[in-house]
Amino acid sequence: MAFYHNKVVWITGASSGIGEALAHVLAREGCRLVLSARRETELVRVKKELPGLPENILILPLDLTAIDAFPEAIRTVLQTFGRIDILIQNAGISQRGSALESSLDIDRRLMEVNYFGVVALTKAILPSMLRQRSGIIVPICSLAGYVATPERTAYAASKFAIRGFFDALRAEVWKQGLWVTLICPGYIQTSLSLNALNSRGEAHNQSDTHQSKGLSAEACARAIIKAVQKGKREVWIGGFTEVAGAYLKRFAPGLLWRFIRNYRKSN
Numbered sequence: 001m002a003f004y005h006n007k008v009v010w011i012t013g014a015s016s017g018i019g020e021a022l023a024h025v026l027a028r029e030g031c032r033l034v035l036s037a038r039r040e041t042e043l044v045r046v047k048k049e050l051p052g053l054p055e056n057i058l059i060l061p062l063d064l065t066a067i068d069a070f071p072e073a074i075r076t077v078l079q080t081f082g083r084i085d086i087l088i089q090n091a092g093i094s095q096r097g098s099a100l101e102s103s104l105d106i107d108r109r110l111m112e113v114n115y116f117g118v119v120a121l122t123k124a125i126l127p128s129m130l131r132q133r134s135g136i137i138v139p140i141c142s143l144a145g146y147v148a149t150p151e152r153t154a155y156a157a158s159k160f161a162i163r164g165f166f167d168a169l170r171a172e173v174w175k176q177g178l179w180v181t182l183i184c185p186g187y188i189q190t191s192l193s194l195n196a197l198n199s200r201g202e203a204h205n206q207s208d209t210h211q212s213k214g215l216s217a218e219a220c221a222r223a224i225i226k227a228v229q230k231g232k233r234e235v236w237i238g239g240f241t242e243v244a245g246a247y248l249k250r251f252a253p254g255l256l257w258r259f260i261r262n263y264r265k266s267n
Contacts, residue, residue, distance in 0.1 A: 003229045004029035008081045011035055012062065012121070013091030015042035017190030018140060021221035022088060027052050029225070034077050034084075036062035037091065064091050064117025070124040078128060086228065087125055088138040089118045094192050095155040096206075097199030106201055107154040114158035119165055126173070133177040138228055139166050143186045143238060147245040147256065149263045155196075170233065181228050184246070186238020187214030214239060 009026050013019035015037035023033055027050040035043050040061040047057050058080050062073055077084055092114045095106065122137055129135030144152060145159030163182065170180035187210045196204040220237050227235040236243050248256035 004031050004225065006030060006032065007085040008032045008034070008077070008083055009086040009088060010060075010077060010084055010125075011088045011090060012064065013037055013089075013140075015039045015046060017090075017192065018185070018188060018217050018220050018224075019088070019090040020046050021217035022090065022224060023050060025218070025221045025225055027057070032056045032058075032081050034058045034060050034081070036060045036073075038063050062091075064121065065112050067117065067120045070121055074124055074128065083132055084125055084128060084135065086136045086138060087122070088140065088224075089121065090140040091117070092140070092158075093155075094152070094196035094204075095198075096151050096193065096196045096204045096208075098151055099153045101199035102154070102197075103201070106197055106199070107157070109197065109201070110154040110158050111161070114155070115161045115165075118162060122169070126178075129178050130173070130176055135178045136228060137166070137169070137178070137180050138224070139180070139182055140224075141166075141182055141184045143184045143236060143242045143246050145184060146249050147242070147260070149260055179231060181232050182234040183224050183227065184234065184236045185215075185220055186236070186242030187211045188220045188238070189214050189216050210241070 004026060009031045011019050011022055011033065014023050014035035023035060023046055027033060033056065035046060035057065037043055038061065040059065043059045043061065047054070047059055050057060058077065060073055060076060062069065093110060095110055097106070118139060139162055141162045142159045144156045145163045148156035166180045166182050189212065193208040193211050194203065194205055198204050215238060223235065223237045236246055245256060
């Protein structure tokens with residue numbers, strides 16, 4: 001796609017899952033990539049596996065809760081590539097635990113990573129995009145931002161919040177040449193459920209049934225880059241069940257409730 005050739009694309013959460021798959025797809029499109037995540041060793045591995053020139057790939061370790069580090073990270077990207085054309089905010093964590101059994105610290109941690117970290121990095125990058133009067137911000141939200149299911153209270157709350165923030169932001173910046181494409185995946189074959197926090201704040205260490213049977217990360221990545229190229233405001237990516245749930249939420253919320261109240265923990 002000529003649309004992506006030579007674009008500078010910054011991907012957070014690039015060390016695995018959807019972020020890693022996006023890195024491969026976009027490298028093949030001729031992008032210059034900034035790969036961020038907490039695990040530098042995994043970023044090095046991803047870079048080694050990507051096609052293209054090594055100088056077109058910048059490894060930039062980043063923790064979304066370390067907000068004070070964002071200005072220096074942005075300066076590094078601008079000094080290296082001169083601009084940021086697309087920011088894909090993919091980093092995040094999930095949850096598997098009831099509201100009653102989970103401490104408020106877990107809710108705060110989910111919001112710090114999935115909402116405040118994402119919002120803070122966006123706000124830090126906005127001035128450079130506004131100066132160049134172009135830029136696309138791609139938050140990876142979730143269909144959980146429409147359909148909230150048991151044992152994911154904090155996760156759903158963080159994704160509902162992301163939808164609200166970026167819908168409003170799009171309305172604020174579109175006249176200045178900026179755009180927001182909100183991505184709402186359903187079940188994707190990643191390690192999201194393995195790394196999800198349980199009610200004790202520990203890793204869930206289990207692969208959910210639906211997620212293990214979901215779309216591949218590669219298929220999700222291809223759908224994302226098509227949506228961004230087409231200038232979509234929002235796109236739902238997933239199988240029939242989760243996408244149907246989002247439609248039911250909009251058009252038949254009572255029927256959806258009857259499904260959700262019987263939702264099994266094993267899902």
